[in-house]
Amino acid sequence: MTRCQLFFIVIILWVCGPLPVDAQQKGKATFYTRKWDGRKTASGERLYNDSLVCAHKTHKFGTLLKVKNPANGKEVIVKVIDRGPYVRGRIIDLSLRAARELGILSQGVAVVEVSVYKKPTEVPYEPEPEDIPELELEATQGSSIIPQWQDSVVTNQSPTKP
Numbered sequence: 001m002t003r004c005q006l007f008f009i010v011i012i013l014w015v016c017g018p019l020p021v022d023a024q025q026k027g028k029a030t031f032y033t034r035k036w037d038g039r040k041t042a043s044g045e046r047l048y049n050d051s052l053v054c055a056h057k058t059h060k061f062g063t064l065l066k067v068k069n070p071a072n073g074k075e076v077i078v079k080v081i082d083r084g085p086y087v088r089g090r091i092i093d094l095s096l097r098a099a100r101e102l103g104i105l106s107q108g109v110a111v112v113e114v115s116v117y118k119k120p121t122e123v124p125y126e127p128e129p130e131d132i133p134e135l136e137l138e139a140t141q142g143s144s145i146i147p148q149w150q151d152s153v154v155t156n157q158s159p160t161k162p
Contacts, residue, residue, distance in 0.1 A: 025113070027090065027092075027112070027114075028089050028090045028112075029091065029093070029094055029099075029102075029104065030094070030108065031099035032047060032093060033096075034096065036049075041053075041081045041082035042055075042061075043061040047082065051095050051097060052077065052078045053079050053081045053095045054080055054082070054092050054093060055082035055083055055085060056080045056084075056091070056093075056114075057083060060080065061080055062079060062080065062081075064078070064116070064117040064118075064119070065079075065114055066114070067102060068102075068114075068115075069102040069104060069110060069112055070113055071110070072102075074102050075102075076101045076102055077117050078095070090109070091114060
């Protein structure tokens with residue numbers, strides 16, 4: 001590699017910057033043993049075997065991650081509540097349930113793909129066109145429509161009580 005090629009690579013890396021945080025990672029995953037059930041994690045939350053949670057080194061606590069097992073195509077969404085793993089080559093520690101849903105319990109260590117999960121934005125309620133009533137408002141020429149609450153103010157009369 002010449003100096004010129006090296007210079008251009010350095011310039012490209014400098015301009016582009018580091019990879020975004022939500023870039024996909026590929027690496028080895030492990031899972032917590034049953035004896036961790038009920039223990040506090042680094043975030044202060046307790047780890048339960050039946051929860052869909054994980055430990056990750058860099059993502060913020062509460063971040064939702066999509067973990068995919070490329071060997072069988074199974075996916076699971078987990079929440080980051082702990083730090084780790086601190087073993088070279090491993091990128092995520094999963095709860096027992098998450099590992100079961102990915103089908104990696106019998107392997108112990110498996111290659112997975114991890115990416116940030118972004119919830120799709122949904123419109124809470126959008127009525128169908130036939131659900132919207134059609135209103136027809138008419139006023140005769142020269143007449144003005146005055147709301148009843150304004151009518152008593154304009155004429156300085158107090159509203160009559162029934």
